[in-house]
Structure formats: structure tokens, C-alpha cells
Amino acid sequence: TGRMPNSKDGDDKPRLLLMGQKRSGKSSISSVVFHKLPPSETLYIETTTRIKKDSMHSFMDFQIWDFPGQVDFANAANLFDVDSIFNEIGALIWVIDAQDDYFDAIARLNATILNLQTTYPNINVEVFVHKVDGLSEDYKSDLFRDIIQRVQDDLSDNGYENAPVSFYQTSIYDHSIFEAFSKVIQKLIPQLPTLEALLNSLCANCRIQKAYLFDVLSKIYIATDTSPTDMASYEICSDYIDVIVDISEIYGWDRPEEEDSGGESGNQDAESLIRLEKKGNNYLYLREINKYLALICLMSEDSPAEKKALIDYNVGVFQEAMKQVFPR
Amino acid sequence: MSTLNSSKRQKQRKVLLMGKSGAGKSSMRSIVFSNYVAKDVRRLGATIDVEHSNIKFMGNLMLNLWDCGGQDGFMENYLHHQREHVFGSVAVLIFVFDIESREFQADVINYANIVSALEECSPGAKIFCLIHKMDLVQTKLRQPLFEERAEYIRAASESFRDSVDFFPTSIWDQTLYKAWTQIIYFLIPNASTIETLLQQLAEVIDARELILYERTTCLMVTHVTRGIEAQNPFTDRFERISSILKTHKQSIAKHTGIPAGSANFAEMQIKTGRFMFFITRLTENTNLAASIPPSEQGFNAARINILLARQKFAELDIATKARPGIQEV
Ligand SMILES: Nc1nc2c(ncn2[C@@H]2O[C@H](COP(=O)(O)OP(=O)(O)OP(=O)(O)O)[C@@H](O)[C@H]2O)c(=O)[nH]1
Numbered sequence: 001t002g003r004m005p006n007s008k009d010g011d012d013k014p015r016l017l018l019m020g021q022k023r024s025g026k027s028s029i030s031s032v033v034f035h036k037l038p039p040s041e042t043l044y045i046e047t048t049t050r051i052k053k054d055s056m057h058s059f060m061d062f063q064i065w066d067f068p069g070q071v072d073f074a075n076a077a078n079l080f081d082v083d084s085i086f087n088e089i090g091a092l093i094w095v096i097d098a099q100d101d102y103f104d105a106i107a108r109l110n111a112t113i114l115n116l117q118t119t120y121p122n123i124n125v126e127v128f129v130h131k132v133d134g135l136s137e138d139y140k141s142d143l144f145r146d147i148i149q150r151v152q153d154d155l156s157d158n159g160y161e162n163a164p165v166s167f168y169q170t171s172i173y174d175h176s177i178f179e180a181f182s183k184v185i186q187k188l189i190p191q192l193p194t195l196e197a198l199l200n201s202l203c204a205n206c207r208i209q210k211a212y213l214f215d216v217l218s219k220i221y222i223a224t225d226t227s228p229t230d231m232a233s234y235e236i237c238s239d240y241i242d243v244i245v246d247i248s249e250i251y252g253w254d255r256p257e258e259e260d261s262g263g264e265s266g267n268q269d270a271e272s273l274i275r276l277e278k279k280g281n282n283y284l285y286l287r288e289i290n291k292y293l294a295l296i297c298l299m300s301e302d303s304p305a306e307k308k309a310l311i312d313y314n315v316g317v318f319q320e321a322m323k324q325v326f327p328r
Numbered sequence: 329m330s331t332l333n334s335s336k337r338q339k340q341r342k343v344l345l346m347g348k349s350g351a352g353k354s355s356m357r358s359i360v361f362s363n364y365v366a367k368d369v370r371r372l373g374a375t376i377d378v379e380h381s382n383i384k385f386m387g388n389l390m391l392n393l394w395d396c397g398g399q400d401g402f403m404e405n406y407l408h409h410q411r412e413h414v415f416g417s418v419a420v421l422i423f424v425f426d427i428e429s430r431e432f433q434a435d436v437i438n439y440a441n442i443v444s445a446l447e448e449c450s451p452g453a454k455i456f457c458l459i460h461k462m463d464l465v466q467t468k469l470r471q472p473l474f475e476e477r478a479e480y481i482r483a484a485s486e487s488f489r490d491s492v493d494f495f496p497t498s499i500w501d502q503t504l505y506k507a508w509t510q511i512i513y514f515l516i517p518n519a520s521t522i523e524t525l526l527q528q529l530a531e532v533i534d535a536r537e538l539i540l541y542e543r544t545t546c547l548m549v550t551h552v553t554r555g556i557e558a559q560n561p562f563t564d565r566f567e568r569i570s571s572i573l574k575t576h577k578q579s580i581a582k583h584t585g586i587p588a589g590s591a592n593f594a595e596m597q598i599k600t601g602r603f604m605f606f607i608t609r610l611t612e613n614t615n616l617a618a619s620i621p622p623s624e625q626g627f628n629a630a631r632i633n634i635l636l637a638r639q640k641f642a643e644l645d646i647a648t649k650a651r652p653g654i655q656e657v
Pocket residue numbers: 020021022023024025026027028029041042043044045046047048049067068069070130131132133134170171172173
């Protein structure tokens with residue numbers, strides 16, 4: 001099943017914990033990524049006073065816990081049941097506001113890491129250096145390096161070398177927050193190597209440049225082939241999903257006439273193709289894989305119209321294999 | 329051939345874009361006509377005097393847009409020294425009100441001055457008032473506030489009182505497209521001819537819906553909706569589609585390195601168990617979006633029929649150009 005490794009009991013879904021200073025952007029992140037809130041509307045979000053639990057129901061289930069910024073959970077054992085918070089954890093996401101002083105944020109992050117180190121050494125700590133929109137490129141990369149340096153120095157001063165901490169630059173105003181979440185979630189998917197191998201072979205067989213497996217609702221990609229990824233390819237695929245989802249919503253409404261037709265004349269799984277103008281032959285191809293996932297491919301060479309049969313066949317094989325990996 | 333060439337004059341339509349400085353005129357223009365995205369407009373400086381742009385629309389319609397800088401000094405100038413020059417032979421006045429303005433009364437007085445200049449120089453013009461930056465108002469307060477403002481402005485519209493149209497707009501959502509679609513529709517000279525042709529095409533290919541839109545701006549020219557599709561609950565779908573396609577153009581431009589003005593897809597198709605949809609080029613300046621029932625056969629036939637219909641739509645443009653008798657300036 002698509003259950004995560006450290007979730008022993010069936011009903012405990014793995015958790016992504018969002019922590020960090022007040023106003024660092026945690027609630028905004030969770031609203032934009034999991035509730036499709038337009039980024040500009042996060043201005044109206046009020047400060048969080050209690051843990052807010054959201055669950056995401058998709059190819060696998062998990063929960064997102066949004067914490068109030070002002071309370072220190074790892075150190076507040078007397079107030080909170082620390083075990084019940086960190087037990088089923090998938091990842092701890094620590095949000096640092098890049099447009100604000102970050103010394104306190106780093107100090108608290110390190111205290112938390114050191115605190116958890118003994119009891120939960122396997123927790124992935126994911127640091128989002130957030131709100132990097134509006135910062136100049138130079139300033140942004142200096143700041144990013146500075147934060148990484150400080151965290152690592154401080155941890156090793158405390159005798160914790162090579163801590164499992166990863167860093168990302170994020171903003172809710174562009175694709176970076178989705179990219180970062182994709183990478184965080186990929187670490188929690190035990191089947192990732194299988195998925196990558198399947199995508200690699202699909203790419204080789206159909207001469208596909210880049211293939212992504214997307215969770216359609218969240219636009220998080222759960223796997224891609226192992227060729228180098230770049231932000232630009234992710235962006236165009238993610239934007240493409242928006243187009244398909246929006247148009248499908250508009251024209252996929254429940255028409256009273258079609259109650260019993262069962263869609264037998266059309267495709268069972270949605271499929272789409274875009275041919276871009278000029279610039280050689282550029283194609284974008286999308287195929288629904290199951291209720292939650294869609295395959296998106298970037299192709300450049302020969303016209304897929306001609307090798308459509310080949311693609312259909314290989315995607316069919318891929319889809320069958322996927323059923324083994326994610327039965328739902 | 330010579331008759332065709334000599335009569336290539338386009339139908340020019342003068343459109344004034346006015347309103348207080350900072351109201352959002354240039355932002356709007358840049359997004360609709362120059363492929364800016366909403367967050368780019370922070371880069372725009374104040375408009376000095378008048379910025380002219382000519383926008384070719386539907387082959388035979390040339391929009392002559394006057395973006396008039398709204399600072400007080402310029403306003404004085406338009407109303408006095410340049411009165412006839414600015415307000416003469418205007419087809420449409422678009423007046424933008426900033427919902428956030430602290431001097432609404434003063435804005436309306438300014439508007440009234442402009443209305444009387446228009447009444448004097450172009451009495452046949454049409455006025456559209458856009459109540460802009462509505463995103464800054466809480467959702468539930470938007471409608472009542474909009475109506476209240478619109479009524480107040482209508483009362484100051486003199487002889488345009490019964491014909492002036494109001495739209496709530498924001499560059500952050502599709503309301504911008506809704507307003508501009510209405511404006512363009514008003515300006516298109518041969519809309520009904522186009523609609524007749526489109527209706528015929530829709531019957532031939534058994535389309536549920538056809539949407540004809542201009543390629544650069546993604547603004548809808550017109551649409552045909554048949555049968556059950558008239559009950560489609562998404563009544564704002566036309567401006568939503570404009571907005572979706574416009575955003576997607578940006579995305580393609582970024583990916584291919586082609587400037588956003590010319591970036592486009594040559595074709596798009598979506599096939600599902602509930603509908604089939606495709607977009608393809610129809611004429612030099614227009615694309616056609618078609619939603620049809622889900623059938624592979626129907627899909628292929630529809631594409632071929634649209635290919636065959638292209639010629640007719642192209643001729644439609646030329647025919648209008650070739651008859652100098654019906655051209656106005
Ligand atoms: N510029 C920019 N602002 C952001 C970004 N993400 C969030 N913000 C803004 O940051 C402010 C605080 O966001 P919240 O999400 O409420 O912060 P929080 O971390 O949940 O705060 P507490 O609940 O008090 O702990 C809001 O005004 C957001 O609009 C971003 O990526 N860029």
C-alpha cells in the first residue's frame with residue numbers, strides 16, 4: 001500500500017509539521033499549497049493560535065500540522081504531549097522569514113533539532129528560507145548561504161555533525177514553494193526508486209525529454225525521470241495542469257442528458273496535447289494515470305501524432321505498473 | 329487586386345482611457361494589450377500626457393487607444409487647450425475609478441467635466457465606467473459598494489445617464505477580461521455576420537460551444553452556445569478562459585524564450601469522457617476554441633470542418649475592408 005514507512009498504525013497518517021517564528025509564512029504556505037488560496041489573499045490570514053491540522057487525501061494520505069509561531073513545542077513538554085506530536089512525523093518543515101531578522105529563528109530551529117536528535121534521530125528536517133520574492137539575486141544567495149552556514153556551525157558546535165537538514169528557497173508568489181514541497185514529499189515515498197525507473201524507461205522508449213508524475217490537486221510532483229531537472233520544465237508542466245484542470249472544470253460539469261452514457265464513447269482517462277508554435281517541435285502531453293495522478297511529458301523531436309500509437313502503448317504499460325505500485 | 333489594396337484602410341476607432349493618476353489605467357492596458365502579468369505592473373511609471381497605442385483587432389478593426397495621464401495638470405490641458413483634439417471623434421470613453429480613492433466626490437466632479445466635454449465634441453460616444461481595484465474590498469462588501477458607487481456616478485453622467493455601463497474590475501482576477509470583452513464587443517463592426525457564420529459552423533460540427541477570441545489579447549470576440557450547454561453553471565467561463573489562456577501564453581513565453589506577444593500554441597486538445605475540447609487557429613488574428621461531445625470520430629470531423637471554414641472567415645475580413653462605402657473614420 002502507499003502507506004509511509006514509519007506509520008505503523010493504519011489510521012495514523014504521516015505528518016508534515018510546519019514550524020517557525022510568528023508571521024514567517026507557515027499558514028500562508030499551507031493555504032496556498034493545499035487549499036489553492038491565491039497568494040495575494042494570504043495578507044488577510046490571522047495569526048495562528050492553536051495547532052491547525054489539515055489532511056491531504058491523495059495518492060497517499062498525510063496530514064499537515066500548522067503550528068502557532070509563538071509556542072516552543074519541543075521544549076514545552078509540560079504543556080504538550082511531545083510524543084504525540086513527533087511520533088508519526090514524516091518531516092519537520094521549519095520556515096524562516098528571509099525578509100526579517102533570522103537569528104532567533106535559527107536559534108530556535110537548532111534548539112529543536114538538538115532536542116529531537118536523541119528521541120527521533122530519523123526525522124527529516126527541511127528548512128524553507130521563505131519570502132525570497134522581492135530580494136535581489138545576489139542578496140538572496142548570500143543570505144541563503146549565510147543561513148545554511150549558521151545552522152551547520154551551530155549544530156556542530158553542539159557536537160551534532162552532518163545533521164539531516166536540507167534547505168530550500170521558497171516563495172508563495174512563484175513555483176518555488178511547490179517545488180520544495182515536491183522534494184520534501186518525495187523523501188517520504190518508499191516506492192520512489194521504482195517510480196523513477198518506470199519513468200526512465202518510458203522516456204527512453206518514447207524519446208521523451210522529461211516526464212513528471214504529478215499529484216494533480218496539489219501540483220506537487222511525486223517523481224520524475226532521473227535526467228536533470230530544471231525549474232523551467234517544472235513550471236511549464238505545472239501551469240499546463242492548471243489549464244487542463246480549469247477547462248475540465250468548466251466543460252466537465254454534470255450534464256443532465258449523459259446520465260447513462262457512462263462516457264463510453266470518450267476516453268476513460270483524460271488526455272491532452274499541446275503543440276507549441278515555432279521553436280522546432282515542442283509538445284506537451286498529459287495523461288491521467290489514476291484518480292490523483294497525471295503523467296506529463298515534454299517532447300521535442302518527431303511529431304507525437306505520428307508515434308501516438310507507440311506512446312499510447314507505453315503509457316498503458318506504465319499505467320499498469322503504477323497500479324501495482326499504488327493500488328488505490 | 330488593386331481594389332483590394334487600395335481599400336485596405338482599417339476601421340479606426342478612437343478609445344479614450346481616463347481617470348485619476350494611479351487609478352490603474354496603464355496597468356490594465358499593459359495586461360490586456362501588452363502581455364504584462366499582474367505583478368509586473370508595479371514597474372510602470374506615471375503616464376506623461378497621452379500614450380497612444382494602435383491595436384489591430386480581428387483584421388479589420390483598428391483600436392486607437394489613448395491612455396491619458398491623469399495628473400491634474402494634464403487634465404486641465406485636455407479640457408481646455410486640447411478639448412477638440414482629445415474629445416473629438418471618440419467612439420468609447422473608458423473612465424477608471426479607483427475604489428480606494430479618498431476623494432470620491434472630487435473624482436466624480438472630474439468625471440463630470442470630462443462628460444460635458446464629450447457631450448459637446450462626441451455626443452454619440454459610449455461610456456464605460458470601471459470601478460477598479462475591487463480586490464482591495466472584502467468579498468462580501470464588493471457588490472453593494474459597487475452598486476452604490478455606480479448609482480452615484482450615473483447621476484453625474486448627463487446625457488449618457490441611460491447608456492453608461494459599469495463594471496467592477498481588478499487586475500488580479502478575470503473581472504478585467506469581463507469588462508474589456510464587453511468593450512471590444514461593442515466596438516467590433518461586423519459582430520453579427522461573424523456570429524451567423526459561427527452558428528453555421530457549430531451546427532455542422534455539432535459543437536456544444538464555440539468561442540472565437542483574438543490571439544494576442546485572448547479577449548473573446550463572440551461565442552455560440554448550443555443545446556444543453558446553455559445550462560453550463562459557469563456563467564463567467566468566457567472571461568475565465570481568456571484569463572486562463574493569457575496566463576498560459578506567459579508560461580509558454582517563459583519556457584520557449586519567445587516574446588509573450590507572439591508566444592502561442594499552434595494547437596491544444598483535451599479529451600475526456602465528458603467532453604472534448606480543442607483550440608486552433610481560425611484567421612490571422614483569431615483562434616477558435618471548441619467544446620464538443622466526447623467522440624473520437626466527432627473530434628476528427630470537427631477539426632477538418634474548421635480547417636475548411638477558415639477561408640470563409642478570412643473572406644469576411646476582406647469583404648468588410650473592400651467596401652469603402654461603409655467605412656467611417
Ligand atoms: N512577500 C511574501 N510574503 C509572504 C510570503 N508568504 C507569506 N507571506 C506573508 O507573511 C505574512 C504572515 O503569514 P502567515 O502565514 O500568517 O504566518 P504564520 O507563520 O502562519 O504566522 P503565525 O501563525 O503567527 O505563526 C502574511 O502577510 C503573508 O501574506 C511570501 O512567500 N512572500
